[in-house]
Amino acid sequence: MATVEMRNVLKSYGSLQVIHGISLDIDDGEFVAFVGPSGCGKSTLLRMIAGLEGISGGEIEIGETVVNDLAPKERDIAMVFQNYALYPHMTVARNMGFSLRLQGASKAEITEKVNHAASILGLGHLLDRYPRHLSGGQRQRVAMGRAIVRDPQVFLFDEPLSNLDAKLRVQMRSEIKSLHQRLKTTTVYVTHDQVEAMTLADKIVVLNGGRIEQAGPPLELYDNPRTLFVAGFIGSPSMNFIQGTVRAGDRVMLETDDGLLIPLPAKIASEAGRRVTFGFRPEHILVDQAGVEARVLVVEPTGSETQLNAIFGKNPITAVFRDRVNFRPDDIIRFLPDLARAHLFDSTSGVRIG
Numbered sequence: 001m002a003t004v005e006m007r008n009v010l011k012s013y014g015s016l017q018v019i020h021g022i023s024l025d026i027d028d029g030e031f032v033a034f035v036g037p038s039g040c041g042k043s044t045l046l047r048m049i050a051g052l053e054g055i056s057g058g059e060i061e062i063g064e065t066v067v068n069d070l071a072p073k074e075r076d077i078a079m080v081f082q083n084y085a086l087y088p089h090m091t092v093a094r095n096m097g098f099s100l101r102l103q104g105a106s107k108a109e110i111t112e113k114v115n116h117a118a119s120i121l122g123l124g125h126l127l128d129r130y131p132r133h134l135s136g137g138q139r140q141r142v143a144m145g146r147a148i149v150r151d152p153q154v155f156l157f158d159e160p161l162s163n164l165d166a167k168l169r170v171q172m173r174s175e176i177k178s179l180h181q182r183l184k185t186t187t188v189y190v191t192h193d194q195v196e197a198m199t200l201a202d203k204i205v206v207l208n209g210g211r212i213e214q215a216g217p218p219l220e221l222y223d224n225p226r227t228l229f230v231a232g233f234i235g236s237p238s239m240n241f242i243q244g245t246v247r248a249g250d251r252v253m254l255e256t257d258d259g260l261l262i263p264l265p266a267k268i269a270s271e272a273g274r275r276v277t278f279g280f281r282p283e284h285i286l287v288d289q290a291g292v293e294a295r296v297l298v299v300e301p302t303g304s305e306t307q308l309n310a311i312f313g314k315n316p317i318t319a320v321f322r323d324r325v326n327f328r329p330d331d332i333i334r335f336l337p338d339l340a341r342a343h344l345f346d347s348t349s350g351v352r353i354g
């Protein structure tokens with residue numbers, strides 16, 4: 001196990017700069033997820049840690065050794081890719097033991113380590129099969145087994161579950177988590193799926209345009225997003241946003257761009273006149289006779305909860321209720337955001353207010 005440190009890391013492809021000075025400390029044994037939209041630089045950053053991409057500026061340390069000029073095989077890392085990258089002409093056992101064979105390990109050692117990894121991953125009965133005779137989930141497990149047998153200082157995962165169907169993805173996600181709880185190997189995990197990042201990681205790093213938007217424990221990002229970008233990215237269904245201007249009369253209200261009023265937290269009075277984006281999560285909505293009116297568009301019961309899509313003026317609102325609710329399309333509901341858990345952002349900078 002090892003720490004990973006990045007200091008002002010830069011990456012350019014020719015004149016195109018794609019990573020703009022990233023500094024980050026990853027603790028020994030920590031599980032860190034890089035999350036962000038397609039093209040934000042997640043894979044590039046991971047591949048720079050792996051040594052598969054050169055570093056245009058700054059420093060990367062693994063286990064307190066600067067690795068900028070070390071080849072991938074000298075970095076003591078193991079990477080798992082989205083497409084598994086298994087050798088089709090090798091059995092599962094040979095795929096898993098291949099890197100050890102390259103290192104010149106003895107046959108007995110290879111067998112022992114492959115068997116050990118296979119038992120952790122439940123692959124024992126598949127060791128003689130070829131990849132083409134495995135399901136997607138089994139192939140992904142073999143790819144992980146190949147990483148485990150090397151007992152590296154750091155695991156690097158690049159969207160390892162993206163090719164699996166939804167149900168298997170959830171199952172493998174929980175297997176990866178329990179694997180980390182067991183091996184405690186420092187892990188960097190790239191995903192565009194915020195639910196995957198939330199459920200797996202000790203620390204989430206939200207990337208946007210090659211910069212860190214916010215880094216912290218999952219629930220910290222969920223409860224206290226520092227920017228509109230993070231607020232909108234973390235959480236599913238997404239946070240509701242309403243734009244408007246703060247008005248402080250008898251009560252502090254948001255005057256929406258379409259001229260409606262909705263209550264704001266009283267402590268915002270000092271921001272009167274400011275253009276803001278008011279944010280509240282779908283599960284932080286109260287049905288209240290004193291609330292504002294919205295028209296129900298769609299009701300989606302899942303059994304455990306009910307999701308409601310409604311429209312407040314011109315503002316789409318999503319609400320999630322744990323209790324069974326009896327709303328129908330075109331019903332008028334009255335609702336209030338839970339002000340103690342609502343968020344306010346500057347509309348221009350996108351930065352959280354207060």
Ligand SMILES: Nc1ncnc2c1ncn2[C@@H]1O[C@H](COP(=O)(O)OP(=O)(O)O)[C@@H](O)[C@H]1O
Nearest residue numbers: 013016018036037038039040041042043044045
């Ligand atoms: N080999 C390359 N040459 C030029 N541009 C690249 C190369 N690899 C990635 N990029 C660009 O770098 C940016 C980040 O890409 P990437 O790290 O793959 O994003 P992500 O993994 O977050 O989807 C993108 O704009 C992408 O087009």
Ligand SMILES: [Mg+2]
Nearest residue numbers: 042043044158
């Ligand atoms: Mg990628």
